[in-house]
Amino acid sequence: MRRAAVVALSVAATLLLAGCTSTDKLAVDYGSGAGTSYTDDSGAPVIVKASDRAKAISFTSKDETGTTVSMAGFLGKVVVVNFWYAGCAPCRAEAPILNSLHSKYASQGVAFLGVNTVDQAATARSFEEQYKVQYPSAMDVDSGSVRIAFAGAIAPTATPTTYVIDTKGRIAARIVGQLESASILNTLISDALAEGK
The missing domain is CATH 1.20.5 (Single alpha-helices involved in coiled-coils or other helix-helix interfaces)
Structure with a gap:
C-alpha cells in the first residue's frame, strides 16, 4: 500500500x-x-494551420429562444463560438469584449454564437439582457451536442473557451480562459477573414 x-x-x-x-x-x-499545434490553458491561443485543420464542426441545437441553430447555417462565414454560463465570473468579465468585437465585425459577415453549458434558457436570457449580448446562444446543458461536436484534440477544456471557426466550418483557433482584452481575438478573427478572401 x-x-x-x-x-x-x-x-x-x-x-x-x-x-x-x-x-x-x-x-x-x-x-x-x-x-501552432499545442494545447494550453494559459490563455494563449491554440492556432491551427489551415492544412492541419480537422473536418468541419457539425451540430444542431436550440438557442435560448427555442430557435434551431446549427453550424451548417454558418458555413461561408467566420464564426466566433464562446462556451459560457451565467455563474461564471470570467464569462461576465469578458462579455463586453465579445460584445465589442461582435459589433465591430457584424457588417463583415462574422457570426457569433454562445454555447451555454450549465443554464436553462431563462437564466441565459437574463444574463444576455444584463450584459447586452446581441448574439444567440445554443443551450447545451441537456443534450451536450455542441460539446460533443467540439470534442477532440482542441476540445473546450474549461469555461470560458472561445473558438474562431473558419469559413469551411473548421476550428482555426481556440482560447481557453477569460479574454483579458480584445486584441488576440481581434487578430484571430482578422486572420480568418483574410484566409476566406
Whole structure:
C-alpha cells in the first residue's frame, strides 16, 4: 500500500514537471510564432494551420429562444463560438469584449454564437439582457451536442473557451480562459477573414 502511494506521488510529480515544461515550450513557441499545434490553458491561443485543420464542426441545437441553430447555417462565414454560463465570473468579465468585437465585425459577415453549458434558457436570457449580448446562444446543458461536436484534440477544456471557426466550418483557433482584452481575438478573427478572401 505504501509502495503504491510512493509510485502515485512520483507519477503526479512527473506530470506536474511535464506541465511546467509544456508551458515553457508554449511561451517560446508562441513568442516566436512557431507553435501552432499545442494545447494550453494559459490563455494563449491554440492556432491551427489551415492544412492541419480537422473536418468541419457539425451540430444542431436550440438557442435560448427555442430557435434551431446549427453550424451548417454558418458555413461561408467566420464564426466566433464562446462556451459560457451565467455563474461564471470570467464569462461576465469578458462579455463586453465579445460584445465589442461582435459589433465591430457584424457588417463583415462574422457570426457569433454562445454555447451555454450549465443554464436553462431563462437564466441565459437574463444574463444576455444584463450584459447586452446581441448574439444567440445554443443551450447545451441537456443534450451536450455542441460539446460533443467540439470534442477532440482542441476540445473546450474549461469555461470560458472561445473558438474562431473558419469559413469551411473548421476550428482555426481556440482560447481557453477569460479574454483579458480584445486584441488576440481581434487578430484571430482578422486572420480568418483574410484566409476566406
